[in-house]
Amino acid sequence: MKQKVVASLVSAAMVATLFAGCGSSSTSTSTSAASSAAASSAASSSSAAEESTSSSAAEETSSSSAATSASSEAVESTSASSSSSSSDSGWTNLDQFDGLKANDAYEFPVIVKSFQSTYWQAALKGMDQAASELGVTYSAQGPNAESDIADQVNMLNTAISSNPKGIALAACDTSSVIESLQTCADKNIPVVAFDTGIDDAPEGSMACTVVTDNTAAGATAADGMWEAIKDTVTNATDPVRIGEVSQDATALNIQQRTLGFINEMISLVQGAGKTVAVTGNEFYVDNAEGADADEGSADVVIEVGVPAQTTVELCSTEAQTILSKDDTIAIFGSNQVAAEGVLAANANLSVLGSDVSAGDIIAVGFDAGSTIKGAIEDGTMYGAVTQSPLMMGYYALYALTAAANGETLKDVDAPGYWYNADNMNDDQIAPNLYD
Amino acid sequence: MTKKKSLLNDQRFIAALVAIVLVVIYLIFSKEFRKYTSFLSMLDFSYYDILMAYGVTFPLITGGVDLSIGTGMVCYALVAGQMVRNNGLPVGAAIVLCLVLGLAIGILNGVLIGVMGLAPFIATLSTCMITRGIGSMCSATPWPTTSQAGGWFHSIFKWTFGTGRQAFKFPFGIILMLVLMFVLEFVLNHTKFGRYTIAIGSNREATALSGINVKFYHVMVYAVCGLLVGFSSVAYAAVTPTVQPGTGAGLEMDAIGGVFVGGVSATGGYGSIIGSFIGTMVIMLLKTGLPYIGLQSNWQQIITGAVLIISVMIDIVKKKGAAAKA
Numbered sequence: 001m002k003q004k005v006v007a008s009l010v011s012a013a014m015v016a017t018l019f020a021g022c023g024s025s026s027t028s029t030s031t032s033a034a035s036s037a038a039a040s041s042a043a044s045s046s047s048a049a050e051e052s053t054s055s056s057a058a059e060e061t062s063s064s065s066a067a068t069s070a071s072s073e074a075v076e077s078t079s080a081s082s083s084s085s086s087s088d089s090g091w092t093n094l095d096q097f098d099g100l101k102a103n104d105a106y107e108f109p110v111i112v113k114s115f116q117s118t119y120w121q122a123a124l125k126g127m128d129q130a131a132s133e134l135g136v137t138y139s140a141q142g143p144n145a146e147s148d149i150a151d152q153v154n155m156l157n158t159a160i161s162s163n164p165k166g167i168a169l170a171a172c173d174t175s176s177v178i179e180s181l182q183t184c185a186d187k188n189i190p191v192v193a194f195d196t197g198i199d200d201a202p203e204g205s206m207a208c209t210v211v212t213d214n215t216a217a218g219a220t221a222a223d224g225m226w227e228a229i230k231d232t233v234t235n236a237t238d239p240v241r242i243g244e245v246s247q248d249a250t251a252l253n254i255q256q257r258t259l260g261f262i263n264e265m266i267s268l269v270q271g272a273g274k275t276v277a278v279t280g281n282e283f284y285v286d287n288a289e290g291a292d293a294d295e296g297s298a299d300v301v302i303e304v305g306v307p308a309q310t311t312v313e314l315c316s317t318e319a320q321t322i323l324s325k326d327d328t329i330a331i332f333g334s335n336q337v338a339a340e341g342v343l344a345a346n347a348n349l350s351v352l353g354s355d356v357s358a359g360d361i362i363a364v365g366f367d368a369g370s371t372i373k374g375a376i377e378d379g380t381m382y383g384a385v386t387q388s389p390l391m392m393g394y395y396a397l398y399a400l401t402a403a404a405n406g407e408t409l410k411d412v413d414a415p416g417y418w419y420n421a422d423n424m425n426d427d428q429i430a431p432n433l434y435d
Numbered sequence: 436m437t438k439k440k441s442l443l444n445d446q447r448f449i450a451a452l453v454a455i456v457l458v459v460i461y462l463i464f465s466k467e468f469r470k471y472t473s474f475l476s477m478l479d480f481s482y483y484d485i486l487m488a489y490g491v492t493f494p495l496i497t498g499g500v501d502l503s504i505g506t507g508m509v510c511y512a513l514v515a516g517q518m519v520r521n522n523g524l525p526v527g528a529a530i531v532l533c534l535v536l537g538l539a540i541g542i543l544n545g546v547l548i549g550v551m552g553l554a555p556f557i558a559t560l561s562t563c564m565i566t567r568g569i570g571s572m573c574s575a576t577p578w579p580t581t582s583q584a585g586g587w588f589h590s591i592f593k594w595t596f597g598t599g600r601q602a603f604k605f606p607f608g609i610i611l612m613l614v615l616m617f618v619l620e621f622v623l624n625h626t627k628f629g630r631y632t633i634a635i636g637s638n639r640e641a642t643a644l645s646g647i648n649v650k651f652y653h654v655m656v657y658a659v660c661g662l663l664v665g666f667s668s669v670a671y672a673a674v675t676p677t678v679q680p681g682t683g684a685g686l687e688m689d690a691i692g693g694v695f696v697g698g699v700s701a702t703g704g705y706g707s708i709i710g711s712f713i714g715t716m717v718i719m720l721l722k723t724g725l726p727y728i729g730l731q732s733n734w735q736q737i738i739t740g741a742v743l744i745i746s747v748m749i750d751i752v753k754k755k756g757a758a759a760k761a
Contacts (some may be wrong), residue, residue: 144680
């Protein structure tokens with residue numbers, strides 16, 4: 001009996017110690033823990049997913065090409081409008097594709113991050129359209145989940161071993177593909193990186209990148225949000241809080257987008273003569289530029305929440321903690337999962353809206369999906385920034401074809417578009433708002 | 436020897452104490468946690484975990500495991516959600532479809548393990564992959580929201596009175612979970628099915644030799660688990676704005692971890708549904724509560740791991756104590 005009492009006391013003490021030990025370190029080892037979590041999840045699921053992946057990937061390709069014909073008109077109208085106004089629409093270097101024709105009936109492997117999100121299906125629709133215009137073909141593959149890094153590397157290596165004329169790649173983890181890219185460089189296989197750029201790619205492996213300028217896109221979100229909150233921030237006598245939820249602190253595009261948002265917001269706030277502090281996730285706190293106060297004394301606090309796993313549920317918990325604070329006036333979810341997490345938190349809180357003076361919290365999202373589109377339509381979400389997956393897919397295949405022809409290419413920057421209930425049906429915006 | 440019943444002998448009591456301590460810590464350190472909406476959100480996200488935990492308690496008591504519950508749950512929600520979106524299936528029928536799919540995969544698991552003799556780990560790992568693959572074929576699927584046609588299914592778990600900011604929400608799901616807990620606890624301890632489940636876990640050979648149709652009951656164990664997982668997919672769809680294909684791996688570990696915290700014997704032969712409920716609440720408190728006190732939620736996994744070790748340690752210490760007395 002005594003033994004049991006002692007045992008339970010000891011275990012209670014252990015729990016208490018753990019809490020005490022962790023309590024002081026709210027900005028602790030987030031980055032390393034997150035990356036090790038990602039690594040372990042990739043390791044544990046790689047063997048499991050391997051068998052099912054190829055079949056499901058094949059399935060996806062056929063089903064997406066079946067769904068293409070309906071959307072090809074949309075692509076056509078967008079490509080027409082964007083190529084005619086390529087300078088002011090934010091796209092760069094599109095003129096290098098003028099009059100492009102394939103020298104051969106090329107067949108390209110295309111490796112996406114996953115088929116999880118309809119985002120990738122929009123990208124494949126764009127590729128289908130480009131493929132039919134150019135007379136080339138492609139086969140799309142991707143792991144079951146964006147965290148299945150090892151699976152994707154395997155797919156890339158398999159694609160390389162068939163010596164294709166070019167490979168399009170959206171890397172789940174940019175550092176894991178470096179070795180494979182070196183092989184591409186050695187074998188003279190041009191690689192087009194789309195959606196996600198690869199900063200430290202080996203010399204000579206990258207033919208072209210077709211990616212959203214995520215830093216600029218994040219800044220676009222901050223500008224859009226600022227329209228709604230600038231009066232409140234300027235006139236506030238008490239400190240106010242702006243929330244930010246990011247699904248991770250490891251993927252380059254999420255990092256750039258989040259920092260783009262934070263840095264732009266810092267300069268906007270300072271432009272209004274207020275001091276600003278950044279708190280929360282250590283990586284973003286350390287890398288944000290220009291914060292000039294600490295949490296206790298700042299006029300505006302930007303709080304960044306990053307969950308342990310990239311699930312809507314855990315993003316929602318992060319959003320919930322920020323939205324529950326009395327001084328929160330706005331929140332930004334930096335991708336579809338994070339933005340939906342914000343909306344899930346709001347299901348119980350009901351604090352989001354579009355009128356700050358009435359006490360609404362302004363929510364800004366990123367990407368699309370029917371949940372986010374619905375929330376923007378009914379005013380729950382103030383607005384969002386969309387990338388252009390459709391056109392990125394479209395130009396990625398153009399770049400691949402040009403590279404296979406032997407041309408030297410300049411990188412293509414894709415813009416992020418601000419959209420809200422007013423402009424979401426415009427020609428420039430609507431085709432990119434996947435369901 | 437008449438055994439003196441002590442509360443401290445009961446791991447469920449210790450788990451409940453841990454839960455209470457956690458709540459007290461959160462209440463002290465977080466102003467936000469004291470809000471009713473935080474309580475609501477936590478419950479919202481706990482229902483599917485609780486249902487999975489109820490389900491997986493049965494295989495765990497037989498000394499087996501069901502790894503397919505996480506991906507299975509997401510898979511059923513996706514398939515049924517896709518039917519609702521694209522084929523106009525009524526939500527009521529979609530719920531039935533979830534239950535049927537869960538039951539089917541459960542029976543498949545049961546046949547593989549109980550009849551064909553596969554190791555539970557391998558059999559359910561395979562169905563875990565299969566359901567994940569099937570789920571990946573679907574597109575990202577939102578079930579109807581509360582305001583859309585078919586949104587009534589949200590009120591299985593949460594009643595909403597009024598609209599907008601003044602709306603009052605009542606977490607009916609927790610009552611449902613408690614009722615289900617007592618029903619299943621009764622099934623486990625006072626029906627033939629429940630007692631044979633425990634008997635299989637204690638000693639399968641002896642149970643078979645005493646003339647019980649072990650194969651049939653073994654299949655039943657996994658079928659019951661599958662049915663509950665089917666129901667959990669409805670709870671999952673109710674709280675997840677868009678069910679994403681390819682997800683779900685790892686969710687089973689929250690449920691299985693919860694069951695162990697609740698005192699199921701790691702080698703089978705003992706367990707209780709009440710314990711699974713309490714254990715899952717502990718896991719939920721760790722998962723969704725830690726961000727409130729400003730902890731990076733990575734710590735949740737580390738702390739959960741530590742709590743698991745402690746709870747299994749208690750089990751071992753308890754057994755040693757009993758052996759020493761005997």
